[in-house]
Amino acid sequence: MSIARLGPVGQEIPVLWHDGAALDLRPLTADIDGAFLAAGGVARARGAGRAGELAALRDAESLRVGAPIALPGKIVCVGLNYHDHAAETGATPPTEPVVFMKDPSTIVGPFDDLVLPRRSVKTDWEVELGVVIGSTARYLDSPDEALRHVAGYVVSHDVSEREFQLERGGQWDKGKSCETFNPLGPVLVPASDVADPQELGLRLWVNGIARQNGSTAQQIFSVAHVIWYLSQFMVLRPGDLVNTGTPAGVALGLPGHPYLRAGDLVELEIDGLGRAAQRVVSA
Numbered sequence: 556m557s558i559a560r561l562g563p564v565g566q567e568i569p570v571l572w573h574d575g576a577a578l579d580l581r582p583l584t585a586d587i588d589g590a591f592l593a594a595g596g597v598a599r600a601r602g603a604g605r606a607g608e609l610a611a612l613r614d615a616e617s618l619r620v621g622a623p624i625a626l627p628g629k630i631v632c633v634g635l636n637y638h639d640h641a642a643e644t645g646a647t648p649p650t651e652p653v654v655f656m657k658d659p660s661t662i663v664g665p666f667d668d669l670v671l672p673r674r675s676v677k678t679d680w681e682v683e684l685g686v687v688i689g690s691t692a693r694y695l696d697s698p699d700e701a702l703r704h705v706a707g708y709v710v711s712h713d714v715s716e717r718e719f720q721l722e723r724g725g726q727w728d729k730g731k732s733c734e735t736f737n738p739l740g741p742v743l744v745p746a747s748d749v750a751d752p753q754e755l756g757l758r759l760w761v762n763g764i765a766r767q768n769g770s771t772a773q774q775i776f777s778v779a780h781v782i783w784y785l786s787q788f789m790v791l792r793p794g795d796l797v798n799t800g801t802p803a804g805v806a807l808g809l810p811g812h813p814y815l816r817a818g819d820l821v822e823l824e825i826d827g828l829g830r831a832a833q834r835v836v837s838a
Contacts, residue, residue, distance in 0.1 A: 556601055557742035557829075558587055558707070560621040561612065564664075567621035570612055572742060573604040577615035582608075587743065588625040589794030592689045592706045597745045621664045623709055623743040624687055627794045630657040630737065632713060633781055634727070636800025637773045643808030652776050652784050657713070657798070658732035665740035665831030669714060671817060672733040673838050677717035678815045681801035682759040682767050682823040684752065685711030686778055687743060692791040701782035704791065705746040708755075710825045712738040712833065713798045717807050717814070734838070739796070741829045749827065752778045757802055759823040761815070767823075769802025 560567035561577065569580040569587045580600055584591040603609050612618075634653040635641045641648045671678055689706025714737065720730020749755070752771060759767040776784070781799055785791055806814045815821070817837045824830035 556604065556748060557744050558597065558600065559623050559740065559742045560587055561615055561618040562621065563619060564621070568612060570615065571600045571604045571609060577612045578604050578609035579612045580609065586625045587623060589628065589792060592687070593793035597689070597706055601745070619664060620666055620741050622662045622739040623741065624739070624794060624796070626659045626662055627796045628659065628792055630659050630661070630796045630798065631785055631789070632657050632731065632798040633776065633800045636775050637769060637802045638775060639769065639773060639803035640801055640805070640808070641775070643803045643805070648775055652781055654785065654788070655727040655731065657728065657737060661732055661735065661737040662739050663735045663737070665710065665738050667735065667738060667833065668836045669738065669815070669821065669833040670735045670836055670838050671815065672716055672719070675716050675718070676814065677812070679715045679717050679806045680759055680761065680766065680815065680821050681713040681715060681805055682757045682825070683711045683713045683798045683801050684755060684757065684771055684778070684825060685709040685739060686782065686797040686799060688791045688795040688797065689746070689793055691793065692782060692786040695783045695786040698777070698779040698783040701779040702746065704782060706793070707743045707745045708749050708752060708828055709739055709743050710741070710823060710828045710831050711796070711798050712821070712823060712831065713801060738831060738833050741831055744828050755828070756826045759804065759821065761813070761821055762819055766809070767802055767804035769804070773802060774800060
């Protein structure tokens, strides 16, 4: 079972993928947003699907695939969270999570175009495990409490313009918040359907060339640790997205630094969460 949003930009229809059919969730909710998640929407959707209470969405396969969640209140990201990625960038592994924010309006669908910013020369790829918050998390006592606040997991592409990020004043957000810089999806997989978020393979290709091939087992700070840690500094609310870092293989760490150019095709996948692809176009 998984949840998706299908249709044109701004007119996405919430659906439940169940036994190969896209079931229309509009009898339960207008969108996959924080209110739906906070009200136990994932469990209600599963129950309605199993009970045969939802109709199949007509021509679902022909519709655009949107991001599987509505725009969140915030996107919180963790940098340098894989041992091999820290090594390839020449950074010392952090002793606490490196946290930065990303503009929520960067979220687009998993097959939408990725737009190169004007004057960009170092736009980079980063496949990441995205964590969608399902219930409010504040001042959690320990990481043991963290995963109960997760609604589900999603393929997230944390695109980065390295010159903007690292050479234009030392502030990461402006290298992370360009238009279309967070393709998301194709689906939201409920947390209950992911046995262990620390045993997921992540892979990314550019023009058919394998660039990243890692596992969440290599994370410096686990998903549970990240959620607990963030809750000490901010309130995580239903619908928020947490990007948990990328493994080695980004252009910044490769010989020749083969940054993205217009016409490139980026494909990415995470075990059990689906596969996405974005064509790179100029602004």
